[in-house]
Amino acid sequence: MSIKILSDSACDLSKEIIEEYNIDILPIIVIKGDEEYLDNVTITPEKVYEDMRNGQTYKTAQIPPNAFSDKFSEYAKNGDSIIYIAFSSGLSGTYQTSLFVRESILEEYPNFDLDIVDTKAASGGFGLIVLQAAKLAKEGKSKEEILKAIEFYKENIEHIFTVDDIEYLFRGGRVSRVQAFVGGLLNIKPVLHVADGKLVPLEKVRGRHKVFKCMLDLMEDRTKNANLSEQVIGITHGDDLEGALKLKELIIERFGAEKFVINMIGASIGAHSGPGTIALFFLRENYEN
Numbered sequence: 001m002s003i004k005i006l007s008d009s010a011c012d013l014s015k016e017i018i019e020e021y022n023i024d025i026l027p028i029i030v031i032k033g034d035e036e037y038l039d040n041v042t043i044t045p046e047k048v049y050e051d052m053r054n055g056q057t058y059k060t061a062q063i064p065p066n067a068f069s070d071k072f073s074e075y076a077k078n079g080d081s082i083i084y085i086a087f088s089s090g091l092s093g094t095y096q097t098s099l100f101v102r103e104s105i106l107e108e109y110p111n112f113d114l115d116i117v118d119t120k121a122a123s124g125g126f127g128l129i130v131l132q133a134a135k136l137a138k139e140g141k142s143k144e145e146i147l148k149a150i151e152f153y154k155e156n157i158e159h160i161f162t163v164d165d166i167e168y169l170f171r172g173g174r175v176s177r178v179q180a181f182v183g184g185l186l187n188i189k190p191v192l193h194v195a196d197g198k199l200v201p202l203e204k205v206r207g208r209h210k211v212f213k214c215m216l217d218l219m220e221d222r223t224k225n226a227n228l229s230e231q232v233i234g235i236t237h238g239d240d241l242e243g244a245l246k247l248k249e250l251i252i253e254r255f256g257a258e259k260f261v262i263n264m265i266g267a268s269i270g271a272h273s274g275p276g277t278i279a280l281f282f283l284r285e286n287y288e289n
Contacts, residue, residue: 164276
């Protein structure tokens with residue numbers, strides 16, 4: 001029996017990849033005022049970034065229980081074998097909701113074969129985990145093999161990112177009003193990573209050129225046991241393809257990397273990080289299939 005991969009829109013994979021690997025995606029809710037939208041379904045990231053540049057504020061809400069219930073019931077009725085790969089529990093309550101709904105579905109369908117994984121990852125790091133699982137599923141690998149690969153990626157995935165306007169981190173509670181004000185005046189770009197599924201500041205750098213150098217220095221320091229030319233490197237951006245391509249060029253020059261997945265950050269994360277965000281994802285150690 002083939003394994004079906006279910007995930008959510010915070011994985012920031014392109015429509016082409018989602019279709020090629022038959023990944024099922026549940027959209028996170030995006031909110032502007034009294035209006036609710038479904039990430040990448042009824043609202044596009046481009047629209048969100050355009051509005052944010054014009055002073056609009058967006059919020060997000062986790063996937064509601066009924067969405068999980070409908071999807072899980074559909075799979076259970078079909079007798080499908082499922083892995084739901086979830087957005088970090090440190091950044092969203094979606095994972096916990098899925099566990100709660102699974103228990104109620106199992107009461108009705110006790111033989112439903114469903115595994116749920118908290119990736120402790122976000123955006124392109126989350127996406128690389130989902131993509132690897134979907135590739136293995138397409139190759140006909142067993143559920144045990146796929147779950148083992150997911151666990152390896154979870155333990156080794158690195159996230160390094162920067163935001164263009166520190167104001168958005170203030171709105172999300174990541175920096176104080178004073179830090180945001182001073183950072184804006186001085187053109188300070190924070191460099192952050194994800195630790196145990198949560199956002200953690202690392203450095204404060206002035207100007208994008210120095211930010212990219214800092215990101216690459218961190219990449220080098222964290223991949224001493226890896227060959228980056230054999231990895232798929234993830235880059236996501238907040239409506240700044242030019243910046244993403246510049247970072248790609250620098251990575252190729254410095255590390256000889258050859259394989260990249262580049263995509264726009266979806267509304268579910270972009271609503272908090274803002275336009276101009278650039279994020280980099282890679283493995284500390286190479287995965288051996």
